Amino acid sequence: MYVSEIKVKVRxxxxxxxxxxxxxxxxxxxxxxxxxxxxxLGISYKAIEDLGVMMPVLELKTKFLMPAYYxxxxxxxxxxxxxPGARVKFHYxxxxxxxxxxxxxxxxxxxxxxxxxxxxxPPVFLLDKVKDxxx
Amino acid sequence: MYVSEIKVKVRxxxxxxxxxxxxxxxxxxxxxxxxxxxxxLGISYKAIEDLGVMMPVLELKTKFLMPAYYxxxxxxxxxxxxxPGARVKFHYxxxxxxxxxxxxxxxxxxxxxxxxxxxxxPPVFLLDKVKDxxx
Amino acid sequence: MYVSEIKVKVRxxxxxxxxxxxxxxxxxxxxxxxxxxxxxLGISYKAIEDLGVMMPVLELKTKFLMPAYYxxxxxxxxxxxxxPGARVKFHYxxxxxxxxxxxxxxxxxxxxxxxxxxxxxPPVFLLDKVKDxxx
Amino acid sequence: MYVSEIKVKVRxxxxxxxxxxxxxxxxxxxxxxxxxxxxxLGISYKAIEDLGVMMPVLELKTKFLMPAYYxxxxxxxxxxxxxPGARVKFHYxxxxxxxxxxxxxxxxxxxxxxxxxxxxxPPVFLLDKVKDxxx
Numbered sequence: 001m002y003v004s005e006i007k008v009k010v011r012x013x014x015x016x017x018x019x020x021x022x023x024x025x026x027x028x029x030x031x032x033x034x035x036x037x038x039x040x041l042g043i044s045y046k047a048i049e050d051l052g053v054m055m056p057v058l059e060l061k062t063k064f065l066m067p068a069y070y071x072x073x074x075x076x077x078x079x080x081x082x083x084p085g086a087r088v089k090f091h092y093x094x095x096x097x098x099x100x101x102x103x104x105x106x107x108x109x110x111x112x113x114x115x116x117x118x119x120x121x122p123p124v125f126l127l128d129k130v131k132d133x134x135x
Numbered sequence: 136m137y138v139s140e141i142k143v144k145v146r147x148x149x150x151x152x153x154x155x156x157x158x159x160x161x162x163x164x165x166x167x168x169x170x171x172x173x174x175x176l177g178i179s180y181k182a183i184e185d186l187g188v189m190m191p192v193l194e195l196k197t198k199f200l201m202p203a204y205y206x207x208x209x210x211x212x213x214x215x216x217x218x219p220g221a222r223v224k225f226h227y228x229x230x231x232x233x234x235x236x237x238x239x240x241x242x243x244x245x246x247x248x249x250x251x252x253x254x255x256x257p258p259v260f261l262l263d264k265v266k267d268x269x270x
Numbered sequence: 271m272y273v274s275e276i277k278v279k280v281r282x283x284x285x286x287x288x289x290x291x292x293x294x295x296x297x298x299x300x301x302x303x304x305x306x307x308x309x310x311l312g313i314s315y316k317a318i319e320d321l322g323v324m325m326p327v328l329e330l331k332t333k334f335l336m337p338a339y340y341x342x343x344x345x346x347x348x349x350x351x352x353x354p355g356a357r358v359k360f361h362y363x364x365x366x367x368x369x370x371x372x373x374x375x376x377x378x379x380x381x382x383x384x385x386x387x388x389x390x391x392p393p394v395f396l397l398d399k400v401k402d403x404x405x
Numbered sequence: 406m407y408v409s410e411i412k413v414k415v416r417x418x419x420x421x422x423x424x425x426x427x428x429x430x431x432x433x434x435x436x437x438x439x440x441x442x443x444x445x446l447g448i449s450y451k452a453i454e455d456l457g458v459m460m461p462v463l464e465l466k467t468k469f470l471m472p473a474y475y476x477x478x479x480x481x482x483x484x485x486x487x488x489p490g491a492r493v494k495f496h497y498x499x500x501x502x503x504x505x506x507x508x509x510x511x512x513x514x515x516x517x518x519x520x521x522x523x524x525x526x527p528p529v530f531l532l533d534k535v536k537d538x539x540x
Contacts, residue, residue, distance in 0.1 A: 012286060012287070012433075012437075012440065012450075013292045015286050016283060016285050017184075017282070017285040017289045018249075019287045022283045023191075024159060024160075027158060027162065028159050028416055028418045031159070032414075032416055035417065046476050054153055056153065057158045057199055058198065058199055059198050060158060060197045061194075061195070061197075062194065064193055064195075067252075069287075071449070071450070071451050117202075144302075147301050147302075147421060147427075148298045148421060150421050151421065152417070152424045152474075154422045157417075162283070166283060167281055170341070205316055205422055287454070288459055288461065293461075293462045293465060294429060294436070295429075297428060298429050301429070324423055326423065327428045328469055330428060330466070331464075331466045333463065333464050334462055384423075
């Protein structure tokens with residue numbers, strides 16, 4: 001298992017009339033988390049797209065345990081537990097500064113050919129890098 | 136079971152560089168769906184909040200079966216299958232104009248006191264309206 | 271001058287901790303307004319992009335006269351006053367249900383070649399349709 | 406004049422089908438910029454709201470000189486040139502990593518009483534801090 005960590009500060013625009021960071025924003029935080037996990041691996045998600053490979057999200061599951069508020073600094077821990085096939089699953093945990101875990105989530109993405117939008121095998125260089133990581 | 140239906144047109148700002156309606160926007164569509172389901176019941180979500188009751192989202196599960204694109208008109212079908220307790224679960228299906236189902240989802244919300252943010256029983260008038268509906 | 275009109279209901283996700291519809295959302299409303307104005311002209315913005323012409327925004331000016339709140343139904347009036355050159359200017363007014371005007375704005379867009387991203391003349395069919403309209 | 410600086414990385418969700426960072430996101434970047442300028446002054450915007458003072462945006466003017474793309478690191482320079490009255494004006498410049506300026510903007514905000522939403526004078530402690538800064 002490999003864990004990557006980013007910090008995100010809740011934007012004013014992301015709050016809702018309850019004062020909560022609206023739950024819809026978390027999908028963006030998770031996306032930022034997996035971008036950075038891939039960067040940790042030496043893989044730029046932008047470079048993958050430039051190769052004509054896209055990674056749309058197939059499934060998103062999120063539990064919201066506690067709210068986050070404006071200007072809270074959140075830590076997003078993104079982890080990769082399994083070797084990717086045509087699909088790849090990322091796991092997320094969101095923590096507040098005081099260490100309280102406020103959300104857990106997972107997303108399943110699929111590798112697709114950017115032109116045909118049909119599922120393909122993940123690029124070899126990506127698998128090689130993941131192999132090093134998970135061993 | 137009661138099913139409510141709304142139409143949403145994908146905004147340009149909601150697309151991403153793949154040309155897809157970004158998956159993070161669906162949480163907003165589901166929220167709009169349950170607002171209208173409640174309005175169908177004669178319940179304004181705004182009125183519930185004015186009574187000091189809030190309904191944060193505890194859990195969100197979404198499957199993305201096919202992408203939606205800019206200017207696509209989507210139909211969001213929101214359904215309520217079970218009588219609400221402290222928690223209430225909504226189910227969603229998203230369809231394109233050609234009838235293809237592109238997403239299924241469910242959210243679990245909790246009734247909380249707007250001041251203490253502690254779970255409470257749902258307002259009686261709301262339960263009465265749901266009872267009529269589900270029978 | 272030609273005026274087009276759309277209705278938008280403020281989404282919960284669009285509110286902020288003041289309870290206001292966050293001012294950042296208005297750019298999306300204006301974009302929806304000009305999409306519909308063009309549709310009124312018989313022009314699909316999607317079709318323009320399919321022709322390889324894009325219309326990025328060069329300038330946005332907005333005045334926020336009064337706040338909008340969750341679930342408010344807003345009317346966006348979008349107008350085209352001048353014949354487009356390489357640039358085209360749209361004007362917007364936002365009204366609440368009680369007729370109060372809550373925002374005025376204008377945006378300047380430019381026609382660009384989708385490949386080179388360099389400014390180009392607007393498509394002739396578009397100019398023809400606008401000519402009919404403004405006369 | 407006082408200038409504050411933040412870095413923002415363009416999120417995937419913030420791109421649109423042109424591949425651009427959608428122009429509507431910039432309002433959020435400017436808001437983040439002024440939050441940090443105020444923090445530089447030793448003023449938490451959250452603390453101001455806790456005192457019952459709110460600062461809605463009255464006017465926003467933005468020029469988009471060049472597009473930003475996914476994963477671009479942007480520098481937002483926020484400056485305060487004039488001593489605030491009931492209104493306060495912030496100026497913004499957005500730069501890419503290569504030093505190119507891609508946007509300039511200004512926003513006018515007003516101090517209001519959080520209960521009555523009527524304009525009020527800015528809090529004295531805020532004026533004192535600004536005075537030190539601009540001298």
